[in-house]
Amino acid sequence: MLKKQFFTAAILFSALSVVPTIADDNVTLATASSGGSYYPVGVALATIVTEKLADKGIRLSPITTAGSAENVDLVRGNEAPMAIMMGLYGRDGFTGTGTREGRPAVTNLRSIASLWQNYEQFVIRADKVKSGDLSDLTQLGSQFSVGPRNSGTEGTSRIVLGAVGVDVNHDFLPVNMKYAAAAEAFQNNRLGGLSASGGIPTPSVSQLFVTSGDDMRLLKVTDEQLEKISEASGGLFTRAIIPVGTYQGQTDAVETLKQPNFMAVSADLSDDTVYEITKVMFENLDQLKAAHSAAAAINLETAMDGLPVPLHPGAIRFYEEKGMTVPDALRP
Template identity: 60%
Template sequence: MKHAFLATALLSASLVTGAQAENLTLATGSSGGTYFPVGVALSTLVSEQLADKSVRMSPITTGGSAENVELLGSNEAQVAIMFGIYGRDGYRGVGLRQGRPPIPELRSITALWPDYDQFVLRKDLVKTGTLSDLDGLGAAFSVGPRNSGTEGTTRLLLDAVGIDPETAFKPTNMNYNAAAEAFQNGRIAGLSAAGGIPTPAVSQIYSTSADETAILQVSDEQAARIAEATDGLFTPVEIPAGTYPNQSEPIQTVMQPNFLAVRADVPEETVYEMTKAMFEHLDVLRAASSAAKVISLETALKGLPVPLHPGAARYFREQGIAIPENLVN
């Protein structure tokens, strides 16, 4: 009886609004990263702002970019946050997706924030202060959740500089929060954490263990090798001093763009309204994570790896933004 009443109520609501309910799933990431809090904030914003159009968005936790590409391809999620390299390789069926079919349904909505690759290591194990310190480490080191974007890019970057994780250390798979706790308890020697800065799990480590913690630098030579291996998608960047508690010096590493992806078959009007709601209420996303402070119309198209969805393109054109030819499908 309760389910029958609920179904009748939902049908009545749909008839009143004159619209068929549209339920979207947003694939985010694991707790302790940046994707999850921003994804929750974005889902809440879209559901509130598009309620009169019967559009509802629900966030789900995932292993991150690698899983999110698969979820979009299978239509288990219609919207996702992901690394640029996973979007590019997923769309083309190359690189990290070599040997598997491409996902031509992938489209972009907007660039988000740069993703900083951070290799955290116990300070007493630091020798050169660069990624080279992971070669021959021999101890347990978290490469990110299993089959996650973090694991994929960690292995990609280390391979680019000649380090094989399988022989250099003992790779373990943990989400960011679990890895931070294991690091603080001395159960692992370090961890890889890719995210907008400050990354919550890394902040957690620095807040209690700054004197025993180092983030390895990516040397100029290593950055050049990484750029060559990724066709320039990863670029050198500095983590400014003071990003983390008691971090007195800047740290040189590499970054890649994050972007908001969507399936091509999500209606144009829906994506247009989503994009509009997002950029008219950026304060909501910025309140969820300081990484989102860099999201802006000025950088919305920067580094997008796949074509824009027509709904997003329509919104940007209304704002006077020219759409590059490579982003038009």
């Protein structure tokens, strides 16, 4: 059985000298903090899998984590052999480049399916808005939450803002807070802004529109800024629009950027277990989509779109049973 107590990746891997054996009867799913979209979708998937596959000895247990960066390490050590993560961290983890530069490549990282797009959202106080785009962060001069420590949001914030000339360590005071805590701190005038990466509507941003709508603004990303960000990320980020009415009181569409999320899995998990989980996930999409509006984007037709790492053989088996062609680039 998997350990029920989880520690930070740094402590965990310094303490372990061998990779733990995966128990296929109780698979741990790493999500993120409760204020984003990973957690509610992960809980819903775990409920579906446990309900449908318990008679086959397969159960899925969700845990909260700091997010994508930590999830890569949890998959690497098989402490959480399944995880939801950003495409950026999956790609960099598998290749040992970019955000994982100087660290070992996570060679056991595989994918199950593409999920939904993460919308990058940058919130600041209304009285700090000058141009209304990311350049306003160069003059913020107060505390700004870049996301939980060791999270995908933190890494993404630093890449995105650095690409457009925002000095994260000098233009504002970066702090690491979970989404819900950051929203509360903003509401209580303890933050000048925050970064939230997730499917829309993102719960913590929804909370801000309700409690602080007159005092906050979502910054836009200009075409010029998007070009610089795309170049810095190897083309991973693309244009996204947050439509009018996504959030309560939002009267203008917001031009931002997005990157894909995907369901990651350890290569060490058995083919049969991954096949069954993949099959159950796609056979119960209505229940999954009811957990969070971001999950509405999950569908079989786009399941292999934008995957940054090879598919697990168990997932390949499912797709081929459905008559789908698996690209050679996605075969391990």
